[in-house]
Amino acid sequence: MMESGKRKNGKRRWISTGSRVQGASHIRNGQPCQDALSIKRDKDYHVISVSDGHGSSQCPYSDEGAKAAVEVAYFVFDSIFKGRGDPFQNFVANKDIWIPKQIEQNWKSMVTLIHGTRPVPFSYELYGATLLTLVVANDFIFALQLGDGDILSIEPISTDGNQEDESQKKTQVDWVIPPDIRIGSETESLCQTDAWQYMKARIIPLGPEDTAPMFLLSTDGYANSFNSNEGFKQAGADFYNLWEEEGLSFIDDNLEGWLMESSAQGSGDDIAVALVKEAVVGN
Amino acid sequence: MTALKTGAKLQSQHKRVYTVIRFIASGGQGEVYEVEDKASRSRYALKWYFKHSATPYQKKLIDRLISRGKPDDRFLWPLDMIEQKGLFGYVMDLRPTDYKSVLDLMKRRAEPTFAALCMAGINLADGYQSLHSQGLCYRDISFGNLFFNPVNGDVLICDNDNVTVNQDSDGGTEGTPRFIAPEIISRKQYPSTLTDLYSMAVLLFYMFMLHHPLEGAIEANIKCLDGKAMEKIYGKEPIFIWDPANNSNRPIPGYQDNAIIFWDIYPPYIRDLFTRAFTVGLKDPNKRIVEKQWKEVISQLRDSIMYCSYCSSENFYDLLKVKQNQNHHCWQCKGVISLPPRIKIGNQLIMLNHNTELFSHHIKGGFDFSTKIGKISKHPTRPGRWGLTNTGSDNWTLTKQNGESTTVMSGKTAPLQTDAKINFGPVEGIIH
Numbered sequence: 001m002m003e004s005g006k007r008k009n010g011k012r013r014w015i016s017t018g019s020r021v022q023g024a025s026h027i028r029n030g031q032p033c034q035d036a037l038s039i040k041r042d043k044d045y046h047v048i049s050v051s052d053g054h055g056s057s058q059c060p061y062s063d064e065g066a067k068a069a070v071e072v073a074y075f076v077f078d079s080i081f082k083g084r085g086d087p088f089q090n091f092v093a094n095k096d097i098w099i100p101k102q103i104e105q106n107w108k109s110m111v112t113l114i115h116g117t118r119p120v121p122f123s124y125e126l127y128g129a130t131l132l133t134l135v136v137a138n139d140f141i142f143a144l145q146l147g148d149g150d151i152l153s154i155e156p157i158s159t160d161g162n163q164e165d166e167s168q169k170k171t172q173v174d175w176v177i178p179p180d181i182r183i184g185s186e187t188e189s190l191c192q193t194d195a196w197q198y199m200k201a202r203i204i205p206l207g208p209e210d211t212a213p214m215f216l217l218s219t220d221g222y223a224n225s226f227n228s229n230e231g232f233k234q235a236g237a238d239f240y241n242l243w244e245e246e247g248l249s250f251i252d253d254n255l256e257g258w259l260m261e262s263s264a265q266g267s268g269d270d271i272a273v274a275l276v277k278e279a280v281v282g283n
Numbered sequence: 284m285t286a287l288k289t290g291a292k293l294q295s296q297h298k299r300v301y302t303v304i305r306f307i308a309s310g311g312q313g314e315v316y317e318v319e320d321k322a323s324r325s326r327y328a329l330k331w332y333f334k335h336s337a338t339p340y341q342k343k344l345i346d347r348l349i350s351r352g353k354p355d356d357r358f359l360w361p362l363d364m365i366e367q368k369g370l371f372g373y374v375m376d377l378r379p380t381d382y383k384s385v386l387d388l389m390k391r392r393a394e395p396t397f398a399a400l401c402m403a404g405i406n407l408a409d410g411y412q413s414l415h416s417q418g419l420c421y422r423d424i425s426f427g428n429l430f431f432n433p434v435n436g437d438v439l440i441c442d443n444d445n446v447t448v449n450q451d452s453d454g455g456t457e458g459t460p461r462f463i464a465p466e467i468i469s470r471k472q473y474p475s476t477l478t479d480l481y482s483m484a485v486l487l488f489y490m491f492m493l494h495h496p497l498e499g500a501i502e503a504n505i506k507c508l509d510g511k512a513m514e515k516i517y518g519k520e521p522i523f524i525w526d527p528a529n530n531s532n533r534p535i536p537g538y539q540d541n542a543i544i545f546w547d548i549y550p551p552y553i554r555d556l557f558t559r560a561f562t563v564g565l566k567d568p569n570k571r572i573v574e575k576q577w578k579e580v581i582s583q584l585r586d587s588i589m590y591c592s593y594c595s596s597e598n599f600y601d602l603l604k605v606k607q608n609q610n611h612h613c614w615q616c617k618g619v620i621s622l623p624p625r626i627k628i629g630n631q632l633i634m635l636n637h638n639t640e641l642f643s644h645h646i647k648g649g650f651d652f653s654t655k656i657g658k659i660s661k662h663p664t665r666p667g668r669w670g671l672t673n674t675g676s677d678n679w680t681l682t683k684q685n686g687e688s689t690t691v692m693s694g695k696t697a698p699l700q701t702d703a704k705i706n707f708g709p710v711e712g713i714i715h
Contacts, residue, residue, distance in 0.1 A: 079506060080509065082507070083508075084510050084511040085511060085513075086510065089460075090509050090510060092311040092460075093459075093461065098508050101538075105538065172288065194391070197391055198390070203309070204309060205334075207333070209334075
């Protein structure tokens, strides 16, 4: 754990990584990977997005819809940072309506352009995809979610005096945006009319003394590879402990293999996973 | 990732121990949790401030509000304070789960009838009038802090932690972007009851039109709605989207459809009131629409609800159309609406639909929509015959067109006959 006062110039620095793999069943059926992953790193903020193209017969171009989703998310959030005024205040003021509407509108414009002159009559449904985005900045975290998937926060449980219990390495794992109870496989999608209305957003300020948790974003192919929510949350805790003990390069070297294994032994679905953690000065 | 963990025990100023049950929501100032006072087995909400919001000024404000007590039961008022490690929060009553926010309305997670929406509008204006009449200013009216029951329009006003005496310049919040009055954005004024009136008008516009009154073409053309852009649209150069004298900020079809669709659904008198609120009321705080005016016009709107006989959608009676011999077309199915019988009581014209009820407000004024005095009922044996049943305690006198008078005692029904008069005591109504 990083102690307060150790940040370079008082600025928080982030490290992020991720991978996406073609699902085991998609490989068998000759389907492309319909999940998209985007990690954009600026010196002051990272914008991390995953998207799950629906992949059904009604959505034959959903892999492109998913790519468009993660690109649009970066475009919208980056424009807020590059705009005038305090980004935190701009996110607070716009998180519920303007940002969701911008994402929907820009995604719909982009897939319309992508479709171009394809012979199939155009509909947004052809490109249907979810979107999960996490923006991590110096003084806040912003999360946005449309449809299935998970954004987890993972942090050590502090004992008295905020000392981490090294012998136990206990972690607290929470959903940043609590999941809906859902029956069946229908998910909310960017292709819906008024998709913005279904987006959920949360902003969490970070004070100078706060140490941010680690975050995990994943498309639903990952959580569905576990037998229970507890098993999935344990995977989040394991990532945290591996990062602490083995370092980022160990995760980078193995992540793709772990995800392929999860898909093969679990959901069979495509999986996109991203991890982001506050950097400790020196690493 | 929450500031307080589930199961944490917190001792309050009132020496109660609250246990954190679950995280509910977060906003710009802090997070809200459900907590339990095990001693009384009662559950409450706890608003816990983020570090940047946990200022000594905020704490002093909450201390004062706890001592002062709530203006009335519609306010989810601070009841108790908890401090821990330099941070603090306050305990308030939990909002019942059937109450929805205006954001829920915007996102169609709540779909009230127009009748319930009107009651919510009346109750909202009445709630803030109650606060203002006590010399207090809310300072932060926005769609995050009003909750309404989508079935009956009852309201609850929460996030009362910014309430101060009127025109307090001691610090505190200036409000929520999009709801802040232009004169605060341009640094000419502090929050006051007059700036509350502006924020309240924005909230009412959101409720009835599902859109912001200043977000038209200018907002649609901005690619990055940053601080400067927002300052221009909502503060320095605000232009009402339906300003009759300036069409430069009309809503854009396909992007701002709610503003277009809903504006046309409502009758002219409510549109006129919104127009005044966001034209003269934008620039001159003293000419803003006050709570009583909103209550009067929204009551009128409520009384003018009628149903399409084809699709059953609620529509609004428009006297102007009747005077010009125009049909009413249903906004939903476009069918021609058969006008229901109506009763004129003083200046009020009330549609007599299958479910119409008359309240004390209709005969005594005062916006009392809880004391029922009459209701429309079906004739028990003759289909198609309807009457107005006296559900109050006072007798009425019915005078038919031929001059014949009869007493309508409590529980009895007066038939709906054209030009019949009903004397309710304080006032007389004529059926059309």
